[in-house]
Amino acid sequence: MSYDEKANAKLEVNSHSSNGDYSSDNQKATSEFHENEHEHLALKKHSEEEIQSSGNWYDQKRFGFRYSSAMSQIVMLSIVLFLTPGMFNALSGIGASISDVKTSDNANVALYSTFASVGFFGGTICNTIGVRASLMFGGIGYALYAGSLLSFYHTENKGFVIFAGAFLGVCASVLWAAQGTIIMSYPNENMKGRAIMIFWIIFNLGAVIGGIIPLADNLENRGSAVNDGTFIAFIVLMISGVVVASFMLPMSKVWKSDGTRVSTKKHPYWLDELKGLGKLLWSEPRILLMFPMFFASNWFYTYQFNDFNAGRFNIRTRSLNSILYWFAQMWGALIFGNILDLKYFKRSTRARIGWGIVFIAGMAIWGGGLKFQLTFEREDVSSSDPNVPPRLTPIDFKDSNYIGPMFLYMFYGMFDAIFQNLILWTLGALSNNPKKVALYAGFYKGIQSAGAAIVWRLDALEKPYMDMFASSWALVHGSLLIAAPLVLFSIKDHTNVEDDGMDQVVEVDELISVKSNGPLATAIPDNTIDGKV
Numbered sequence: 001m002s003y004d005e006k007a008n009a010k011l012e013v014n015s016h017s018s019n020g021d022y023s024s025d026n027q028k029a030t031s032e033f034h035e036n037e038h039e040h041l042a043l044k045k046h047s048e049e050e051i052q053s054s055g056n057w058y059d060q061k062r063f064g065f066r067y068s069s070a071m072s073q074i075v076m077l078s079i080v081l082f083l084t085p086g087m088f089n090a091l092s093g094i095g096a097s098i099s100d101v102k103t104s105d106n107a108n109v110a111l112y113s114t115f116a117s118v119g120f121f122g123g124t125i126c127n128t129i130g131v132r133a134s135l136m137f138g139g140i141g142y143a144l145y146a147g148s149l150l151s152f153y154h155t156e157n158k159g160f161v162i163f164a165g166a167f168l169g170v171c172a173s174v175l176w177a178a179q180g181t182i183i184m185s186y187p188n189e190n191m192k193g194r195a196i197m198i199f200w201i202i203f204n205l206g207a208v209i210g211g212i213i214p215l216a217d218n219l220e221n222r223g224s225a226v227n228d229g230t231f232i233a234f235i236v237l238m239i240s241g242v243v244v245a246s247f248m249l250p251m252s253k254v255w256k257s258d259g260t261r262v263s264t265k266k267h268p269y270w271l272d273e274l275k276g277l278g279k280l281l282w283s284e285p286r287i288l289l290m291f292p293m294f295f296a297s298n299w300f301y302t303y304q305f306n307d308f309n310a311g312r313f314n315i316r317t318r319s320l321n322s323i324l325y326w327f328a329q330m331w332g333a334l335i336f337g338n339i340l341d342l343k344y345f346k347r348s349t350r351a352r353i354g355w356g357i358v359f360i361a362g363m364a365i366w367g368g369g370l371k372f373q374l375t376f377e378r379e380d381v382s383s384s385d386p387n388v389p390p391r392l393t394p395i396d397f398k399d400s401n402y403i404g405p406m407f408l409y410m411f412y413g414m415f416d417a418i419f420q421n422l423i424l425w426t427l428g429a430l431s432n433n434p435k436k437v438a439l440y441a442g443f444y445k446g447i448q449s450a451g452a453a454i455v456w457r458l459d460a461l462e463k464p465y466m467d468m469f470a471s472s473w474a475l476v477h478g479s480l481l482i483a484a485p486l487v488l489f490s491i492k493d494h495t496n497v498e499d500d501g502m503d504q505v506v507e508v509d510e511l512i513s514v515k516s517n518g519p520l521a522t523a524i525p526d527n528t529i530d531g532k533v
Helices: 003-011 023-035 048-052 070-083 085-093 101-119 122-129 131-155 158-185 189-217 228-245 270-283 285-296 299-312 315-340 347-373 403-430 434-460 465-489
Strands: none
Touching: 070 085, 070 131, 070 158, 070 189, 070 228, 085 131, 085 158, 085 189, 085 228, 085 315, 101 122, 101 131, 101 158, 101 299, 101 434, 122 131, 122 158, 122 434, 131 158, 131 228, 158 189, 158 403, 158 434, 189 228, 189 315, 189 403, 270 285, 285 299, 285 403, 285 434, 285 465, 299 315, 299 403, 299 434, 299 465, 315 347, 315 403, 347 403, 347 465, 403 434, 403 465, 434 465
């Protein structure tokens, strides 16, 4: 018997007896309800007409879209991240955006250290304060960080930049936990790849557009640092992201594409949520196989942004490279997201196809990167003596030797997209439980940031470029091999509701019941408000 059938069987009672005596039926229904109140109850599917009849403005369909639909909220989420970490990526993608590379590196160490520390609890915080508050709080940190860079440009206040980086780590951990919760629990199983694809395209469009800002402001600038207008534009856009986040709907008001509500969990006691982190690892140790991929997923950014891009190109060419890098990410997400949702193959087969594409593409791209990296080292592009120019002059986009490295940088961006999309899709395939995926997202971003904190510190210590390159390539493909048993053999074609722990999600949109005058109507407990138990 399917789970829905079991739920219906438990809730179904006779509408009334022939003699009109409802007392025994009422007692039986009440008893059965309380015995099973911690078990996930099937959600009723609603038609378009039923949803629109709610009277709420966000449930009305206008121009073919409903504001309360899961996909509309995913687009809203994408716009928020378009304006916050998307712009931050554009700023980071041009390499050290301030002239003091070491200060920039140390700020990133502070950022990812706090991100890693708080990131493990990001899902807990998100479950407690909700996705809207998490996104708003997260966006504030990005604006403050951009402001600290503008301040440094005039005052050289290193402490403020490092503090802003540390504060951003806290904010970002909460923001990305909310992102993971939404992107993994809002779409139906057959649309998760598409949802991740849409998010990744819009999110990286922010970095593409953001990259145009420093390119336009510095088109005649052949130096190494950006100007005031660049920072001010980023600050304004990041603050706009906080404003957009305030218009996100709470999870309990969002409809999935199949006409059911997004299941939400009542705001928990914080200690219970912390215990949930340990319980998740104990009950699902297979998630440990993904930890190396989490660790590797931002490690290569330092090499690509600071060593490849900032190390070998002038500021205007770095800005152009940044645009192309994030543009390639959009195409990578578009192609890979559609592959992961192909209806011609079972989900387990799609997992194997996706893993194979990432592994083979990575070998080809990083192999090409090795050939280019062999042409220069850190000592060739930087000099400790300001009176002695470096051996190699920065490449400009008008130079004849620019085209090859340009395409390599674009392929680096495309690989980043498919690598991160495979992680998100795999986590979404493991669970539909919003509580569980929030914890997954916390682990993902926390471990990812721990790796980033380490590698930014290594760059600040001026480790050889070849070491930075080799560690990036080794971590990417080593982590893929470690995750292979989970991705290739543990992804099921459908996530079983009972195995997924959805019985812990005790808030439901609407209980399946019989006629409105039936005995179950009096069996619903008094603490059920707005369809929440």
